[in-house]
Amino acid sequence: MEDPKLSQTRTPSTVSKSKKNKKKKGGKGKANGETAKPNGAHVEAEDGNEQDDAEEEEQGSRTPTEPPSSPRKSEAGHHPLTNGISKRPTGVPDRSGEVSPEENHDAEEEASGSKDTLVAGFKPPIDTIATSFTDTDARLEALSKEREALREEVAQVRRSLEEIKEKHDEELSSMREQLSETQVEKEQAESQYRGLLGKINTIKSQLGERLKADAEDLSQARSRIEDLEEQCGDLREQNEARAVELATMAEEAEQRSKELSSLRNRTTLSQQNWSKERDDLIQREAFAREEFEAAKQAMQDWEVLAMEERSIRESIAERSADLEEQVANYREAHERAASERDSQSLTVDGLQRALQEIQEARRRELREMVENSQSQVESLQKQLREVESRATEATSSLESTKQELERALPFEKEVKEKNLLIGKLRHEAVILNDHLTKALRYLKKGKPEDTIDKQLVTNHFLHFLALERADPKKFQVLQIIASLLAWTDEQREQAGLARPGASNPNLRVPISPWHRTPSTPALSTDFFPEGGTRKESLAELWSGFLEQEAQEATQAHRPIVISGPSGSGKSTILTRLFKDHPDTFGFSVSHTTRNPRSGEQDGREYNFINQETFLKLVDDAGFIEHAKFGSNYYGTSVKAVKSVAETGRICVLDIEMEGVKQVKKTDLNARFLFLSPPSLEILEQRLRGRGTDSEDAVRQRLEQAKNEMAFGKEEGVWDKVVVNNELDKAYIEVEEWIVDGGRHGSQA
Ligand SMILES: Nc1ncnc2c1ncn2[C@@H]1O[C@H](COP(=O)(O)OP(=O)(O)OP(=O)(O)O)[C@@H](O)[C@H]1O
Numbered sequence: 001m002e003d004p005k006l007s008q009t010r011t012p013s014t015v016s017k018s019k020k021n022k023k024k025k026g027g028k029g030k031a032n033g034e035t036a037k038p039n040g041a042h043v044e045a046e047d048g049n050e051q052d053d054a055e056e057e058e059q060g061s062r063t064p065t066e067p068p069s070s071p072r073k074s075e076a077g078h079h080p081l082t083n084g085i086s087k088r089p090t091g092v093p094d095r096s097g098e099v100s101p102e103e104n105h106d107a108e109e110e111a112s113g114s115k116d117t118l119v120a121g122f123k124p125p126i127d128t129i130a131t132s133f134t135d136t137d138a139r140l141e142a143l144s145k146e147r148e149a150l151r152e153e154v155a156q157v158r159r160s161l162e163e164i165k166e167k168h169d170e171e172l173s174s175m176r177e178q179l180s181e182t183q184v185e186k187e188q189a190e191s192q193y194r195g196l197l198g199k200i201n202t203i204k205s206q207l208g209e210r211l212k213a214d215a216e217d218l219s220q221a222r223s224r225i226e227d228l229e230e231q232c233g234d235l236r237e238q239n240e241a242r243a244v245e246l247a248t249m250a251e252e253a254e255q256r257s258k259e260l261s262s263l264r265n266r267t268t269l270s271q272q273n274w275s276k277e278r279d280d281l282i283q284r285e286a287f288a289r290e291e292f293e294a295a296k297q298a299m300q301d302w303e304v305l306a307m308e309e310r311s312i313r314e315s316i317a318e319r320s321a322d323l324e325e326q327v328a329n330y331r332e333a334h335e336r337a338a339s340e341r342d343s344q345s346l347t348v349d350g351l352q353r354a355l356q357e358i359q360e361a362r363r364r365e366l367r368e369m370v371e372n373s374q375s376q377v378e379s380l381q382k383q384l385r386e387v388e389s390r391a392t393e394a395t396s397s398l399e400s401t402k403q404e405l406e407r408a409l410p411f412e413k414e415v416k417e418k419n420l421l422i423g424k425l426r427h428e429a430v431i432l433n434d435h436l437t438k439a440l441r442y443l444k445k446g447k448p449e450d451t452i453d454k455q456l457v458t459n460h461f462l463h464f465l466a467l468e469r470a471d472p473k474k475f476q477v478l479q480i481i482a483s484l485l486a487w488t489d490e491q492r493e494q495a496g497l498a499r500p501g502a503s504n505p506n507l508r509v510p511i512s513p514w515h516r517t518p519s520t521p522a523l524s525t526d527f528f529p530e531g532g533t534r535k536e537s538l539a540e541l542w543s544g545f546l547e548q549e550a551q552e553a554t555q556a557h558r559p560i561v562i563s564g565p566s567g568s569g570k571s572t573i574l575t576r577l578f579k580d581h582p583d584t585f586g587f588s589v590s591h592t593t594r595n596p597r598s599g600e601q602d603g604r605e606y607n608f609i610n611q612e613t614f615l616k617l618v619d620d621a622g623f624i625e626h627a628k629f630g631s632n633y634y635g636t637s638v639k640a641v642k643s644v645a646e647t648g649r650i651c652v653l654d655i656e657m658e659g660v661k662q663v664k665k666t667d668l669n670a671r672f673l674f675l676s677p678p679s680l681e682i683l684e685q686r687l688r689g690r691g692t693d694s695e696d697a698v699r700q701r702l703e704q705a706k707n708e709m710a711f712g713k714e715e716g717v718w719d720k721v722v723v724n725n726e727l728d729k730a731y732i733e734v735e736e737w738i739v740d741g742g743r744h745g746s747q748a
Helices: 003-008 013-023 028-032 049-060 071-076 101-120 127-336 340-443 452-468 473-483 490-496 538-555 570-580 611-619 638-646 658-665 682-691 695-712 727-736
Strands: 560-563 623-629 632-637 649-652 671-676 720-723
Touching: 013 727, 049 560, 127 340, 340 452, 452 473, 473 490, 560 727, 570 649, 570 727, 611 623, 611 632, 623 638, 623 658, 632 638, 638 649, 658 682, 658 695, 671 695, 682 695, 720 727
Parallel strands: 560 649, 560 671, 671 720
Antiparallel strands: 623 632
């Protein structure tokens, strides 16, 4: 490649040729010694070849018609001889050491121009030639010096030019090398770039796909969350409605129980009234019966009277017949004695009238008596009917009351149980409070044996008596009493708190079976760590007692951790369990950093905390599991689970493998149940059958299920493993293990 600077400075071919010719000629010019000039003037050729070269170049570059003038110099207005030397020669390198080709050319031109001017201006008059000859010599000398200097300069310039050219060539070649290296590097870089571009494109496409899949998952998760939130809202509403219903039912139950008690009162009242009435009626019936008997008697009497009357009548008739006979006799006698007859007829009439009157009176009397007794019988019958109808009414009302009673019986039972429980709890709370205050007071006083509280001892004693014989608490209470009363070893032995002979090391008798009842803990090991004979302070005994009570309470409500692959049936079984045992289980309240919505209450729907507190809890391992949805954190805290047990309910945690490991690290004392599907194939069928997951999600769940199944087989992790083959059987197995007939595995 050609250097542009060099190409620019290149002279026409004629000049180069002449240069070459000159070089070829070598000392030819020198031999001639002078060179012909166009204007015929000539000067001695002292400057040698280089000057000739310059001149020839100058000439070669000009056209023949062109005058050999130096317009620049005349323009500049300087005298070529005086000013031309002081001026920096244009071909001399400037401070930077570079000489431009134009300057070089100008220098050459200048050099030849000054010579030409000198030749052209050399027209002195003849007479002055002699006088100025010496001047001319001097000038010529100066000129020749100047020329020498110029020549040196030109030579220098040439050298520097060559150096520059060499440098240039070197630089050029190195640059070319660099260029080729750079090109090679460029090609390598290009190929690398293409490779990288290809990789980036593949990553881009893969990322795009993944992003798409993630976005899909995200949108599904979002929609699911929305659905769940909706469901949650619905459930909450239902819950509230249920709560309202429950409240109204409770009110109704209360009303019913009130009604029931009033009904019962009324029933007892009506029963009392009824029994009274019945007694009355029985009395009246007896009275009526008596009256009836009396009436009967009267009737019989009347009949007797009637019979008597009849007999009287008959006797009267007989007598009347006799009388008629007598009358006839009388008549006969009347005939015989007229006076006697009148008196006799008068007597008979009187007798007959008296008889009729008697008969009438008797009849009236009897009629009245019969009428009276009939009306009495009728009224009695009426009363009897009334009593009977009232009795049937009372029986029917009794029946309905009984029915109502039966209906209200479960409520009543429940209310009774609850009341009993409340009463018991209250009682226990009062006693505990009492004990606690007393114990604290004693603790403060320091010497419990000096200040024995009768009430406290009485309470303990009553508690002792109220407990069943086999109840292990009995011994604890007795131990407290013994401690309060500062019993001696003998007294303890007598009370059965120490083994017989324990106070006397020489006397050892076998332990009585009383100490070996299965439900009785060995006092010397369980409750009193260093043997029953050791005298402990009340504070120690009391705190031990309370601790054991608390442990027993929490033991009965240990949290349940249920885990298993997605689709193994955890939700199905738990839903049924919660439905069948509504008062047994409780739910832990989660923590969240989101703001509460309207109607939500701190500690009810969520524990609302800020992000800083949440993250601190995470650092302190306060969460069993936590996650971030959107910009909010959610988590189940260890404390929330513990507090469920404190309310007397069991907290059930449906969590995956990592959560189980996390719970194992806490002091929750949970029970672990693994619910396993019969096989992975059946699990796949159930997951697909459920129809809640996309194909991708099902695949992911199945993949994770393999890990979970392996975890389910790990030794020492699980307290119970249930295979969910037949739902009913699996449910019963889970229920029996969790609820355990109300013992909730506290014996486990
Ligand atoms: N023994 C069973 N026989 C047949 N189908 C069952 C059985 N147990 C559960 N299923 C069904 O399997 C599906 C998955 O059950 P479920 O949703 O209860 O599983 P899960 O363990 O709670 O899943 P996830 O952890 O994803 O919530 C449900 O459609 C359920 O009806």
